[in-house]
Amino acid sequence: MRSRGPAGGVLLAALVLLAAAGPAAGGRDLDLGAFRSAPSWAHWFGTDGAGRDVFALTAEGLRRSLVIGLGAALLATGLAAGAGAFAGYLGGRCDRLLMAVADVLVVIPAVLLAAVLAASVGGRTPLLVVVLALFLWPVTARAVRARCRSLRAAEFVRAAECAGASPVRVVARHLLPNLVPLLVADATLNVGFAVLAESGLSYLGFGVREPGTSLGTLIAGGTASATVYPWLFLPAALLLSALILACTLLGDALQEAV
Incomplete structure (x- = not known):
């Protein structure tokens, strides 16, 4: 049980290093003498139908998926921290309003609406990050709200209120610092959820689009010929997994620690 966290951290670090190697591998350079060639010393993961190195393309796709996943997780965690903290601390109408918004986003078909929104933004990375974050924050916000409801009667919170601290200052200076472990654990899990969601949207044609590359677009492009040219499909699928x-391993370990 205790080894899951280090194992997840080491695996994630290795994937980040692989993603960083993308630009150095020259994935957009064409090898006109190798079209859909099998893996070799010259091309570790083979080449695609245009003669591009699949290793470099996979590293580039991994990097974009990581950027989208990390950006969506950070934005979602920020939204969840603010909404959950104020809902839990203030209660009343603020609590009901913010949690009603969260309930609506949880109930509606998130994948369908995310596909519609992603298609409308044309696969641009910043807007895709925003779309994914909109559907990730409600669950974390509920956990933050529950924690803040239990903290608002704590002595340090009462002392801050007696000193004349405003609700914004109480939340920012006294409540949120106590939620950092919870937020870090949830953010780690949200990275995985965001990457999986982005890959699914890109696979369906609603996410990243050419000339951009992500793990989802590589999987989508390789599935049609997966039985004949498996190296076009397997590397991206294995890296996504x-x-x-x-x-998941790192996030679960952090949640247990919290």
Whole structure:
């Protein structure tokens, strides 16, 4: 049980290093003498139908998926921290309003609406990050709200209120610092959820689009010929699975620690 966290951290670090190697591998350079060639010393993961190195393309796709996943997780965690903390601390109408918004986002078909929104933004990375974050924050916000409801009667919170601290200052200076372990654990898990969601949207054609590359677009492009040219499909699929596994192991370990 205790080894899951280090194992997830090591695996995630290895994937980050692989993603960083993408630009050095020259994935957009064409090898006109190798079209859909099998893996070799010259091309570790083979080449695609245009003669591009699949290793470099996979590293580039992994890097973009990581950027989208990390950006969406950080934005979602920030939204959840603010909404959950104020809902839990203030209560009343603020609590009901913010949690009603969270309930609506949880109930509606998130994948369908995310596909519609992602299609409308044209696969641009910043807007795709925002779309994914909108559907990730409600669950974390509820956990933050529950924690803040238990903390608002703590002595340090009462002392701050007696000193004349405003609700914003109480939340920012006294409540949120106590929620950092919880937020870090949930953010780690949200990275995996965001990467999986982005890959699914890109696979369906609603996420990243050419000339951009992500793990989802590589999987989508390789599935049609997966039985004939498996190296076009397997590397991206295996890296996606490894990334989800790393985030899950690390996030679960952090949650247990919290």
